[in-house]
Amino acid sequence: MKGKKLSVIPVMSAWSNRIGRAYILISTLISAIIILLIALVLFIYSWEAISQQRADLFTSIWNPAAGQFGILAMLYGSLMVTVIALAIAIPLGLATALFTSEMLGVRYRFHVKFLLELLAGIPSVLYGLIGVAFFSVWLGDLFDLQSGRTILTAGILLAIMVLPTIITLGDDALHNVPRQYREAAQGLGLYPHEVIIHIVLPLAKTDIAGAVLLALGRALGETMAVMLVIGGIDKIPPSLVNIMVPGQTITSKLGREIEETAFASMHFSALIFMGLALLVMVLALTAIAQHYFRPGLRLYE
């Protein structure tokens, strides 16, 4: 926050002042309430599942016809897809961010950033389209699978989706390190890679962590692209590390099934519970990222 800023002294006299203030207050209230309302609505409608299924929710069998609503398979799918996506995107993205921030000339950096921000805006359904038209076919052929729609496919697709975000945020994080630190380290006769490893990366690490958390949140919450390529089987593979099989994530499950269930049934409630679990995870990540991004926590000023 800005330390000392003169704010407008609220001397309210004219009627326009009052209306203006009411308008500002109301819009603030609306936006503050929305997120609480979303959480509340999800909680109320998942209460039936929470109160009746209890621990049965955390089993691995999802079979609405038999009254079994275990969400572990979806939880596993979401986590696995996210882990794969980040395992690919973080090294690639950070290395590229190092390039744009440390090696690329200032003039080009601007254009590259511009392009990356445009790329980050490509709608996810287009990624899904590329996923079904190319990646799933290629992966199916490459590994000789029955279907190329697997957890791995979804992971790779998500990795490409979050790549522009990671590059551009990582670049910002590295660029925030003041130049004098680099010059001081260079002046001591360090090689460029030593300057990066010993000075730039440690100084940028909180910002980088924030960028990674943001990407993690995006990957966890992504729906359309994943839904199209993951295959849609609610099972945890017998071997946990076998990622070349179809799976299901929380988001793809919601996207596929929620319209087909009766409103306020147990099935519906269990689906909403999954949504609530996702929301809680993503909000926790956001809160942690906020904590990291807090300006006072910077090592340098």
Place this chain on the structure above:
Amino acid sequence: MTGKPALKLVAPVVSGATALIEAEKFNVWFHDTQVLKDIAVSFDKGLINCIVGPSGGGKSTFIRSINRINDGIDGFVVQGELSFKGRNIYAAGTDVTQIRKAIGIVFQKPCVFPKSISENVLFGLQPLRITKLEKLCVVEKQLKAVSLWKEVSHRLNDPATSLSIGQQQRLCIARTLAINPEVILLDEPTSALDPVSTRAIEELMLKLKDRYTLVFVTHNIQQAKRIADKLIFICEGQIIEQGDKDKLFNQPEHERTRIYLHDEYCEC
């Protein structure tokens, strides 16, 4: 990692008798603006070579060009001869890192790394494959060299940012000494400091000049008078006059030198 600056060899490699660093027709541009014009100067061994001149005259640009710190700045172009021990610093294929190890630099604002005091001293010694005891020896030796040992010996593992600004600057010098350079460039090292710290740094420079060649930029003429051996007066990107300190102060050849050295407030 940045593009090689355009380079034109004008003079053949010169090997001076005692001059460690020599510049001949040395020009620098930032984009289209020429900031240094036909600089010709030599820095002699074991002396305090002091560059004075008004702000914005190109003093810092020149000193930062000597160990190629300016390479990282967009639009930086050099032309002409700048040699260290007879070898052109800007020759193609030069290992910049080796140049920087031999020519250390201390900046205007102390820039300690957000690490402990001892880590800061050892920072230039990469990769660090020496024992704890050896490390301690290096730290003690260098901190003693900058008269900081007494003040910080009991808290070597404290963050370096906890030191006062004057102590930080001395730590920066200690850090530079640890890589055992032959030349130390000091870019207005005292301009951010209080009088007491300034005095400590000045005394330190006088102590160091036997073992190292010092190139020292200042815009404080009294300071130049106190500690310089050789004086170089740079104004608007050109060397107006250079030579022995006493000569420049007492019998300057140029009117501008005389005016500047005796009336700090004048424009040059």
Place this chain on the structure above:
Amino acid sequence: MNRNSRYAANYLFTAVVWSAVIICCALLCFLLSTIIWNGVYALSFKFLLSPASGFGANGGIIYQITGSILLIAVTAIISLPIALGVAIYKSEFLKSCRLQRLSNLLIYGLNGVPSVIFGIFGLIFFVNLLGAGISWFAGAIILAIMILPTIVLSTYQAINSIPTIYRESAQALGLDTWQIITRVLLPQGLDGAITGLLIGLARAIGETAPIMFVATAFSGVDIPDSLNGPITTLPTHILALAKQATDAQALQNAWGAGLVLLCLVMLLGFAALMGRIRLKTRWQ
């Protein structure tokens, strides 16, 4: 202190970075060129200007284009005034640091909510609780909520970057609070708001998940004549076609719709980025 090994390490490091850059470039180029190449192949005036038929496999996408544009236009009308109010409150009235942090948490929290969550929220709240049924207007409200944080933050930054001296000068001239807001802060804040709005709309126009349970239907929809009733948009159309990926004709239409969508997104994104550059250089 082996100099050669350090030199080699630097070389290796550079090589690793370069290979990552090449892989990234290749992936991103593949992405763009695929969409453009396949899309151009499917595009024609007839495709752009005729309605879909045969479950999208035949015909064009005129109602999808009008639907998408109508939806984001209404989204903009709903979200902009609210966002302006929030941004002014945050920048001029909210003084305590703790409340600032709370408001940041709420805004970033809302920004982080996965789009499918907005979808199920809309399904419960608008479709069932309020009994609106499938309504494109409810979809616009959901999208407006979704892009609210983007606009608020952008506006807030624009207002907050106005140097204090301008507020002081206005006060010294005897302007009251509301006059200062409307004459000094809003003209500057509006630029930030428009920039944020464009970024938000670029995101909103490509979203499928928040509106697919609430506002859209796949076939047999044209331009809605009331606030109720379904709408059809480019992303939902692409989704439906992508599900029938084995049908070559359907896939080709999906690519065509994809390119049109990409162009719209890029147009909004480009305008937003230009606006942001203008903002950044304002007070310098």
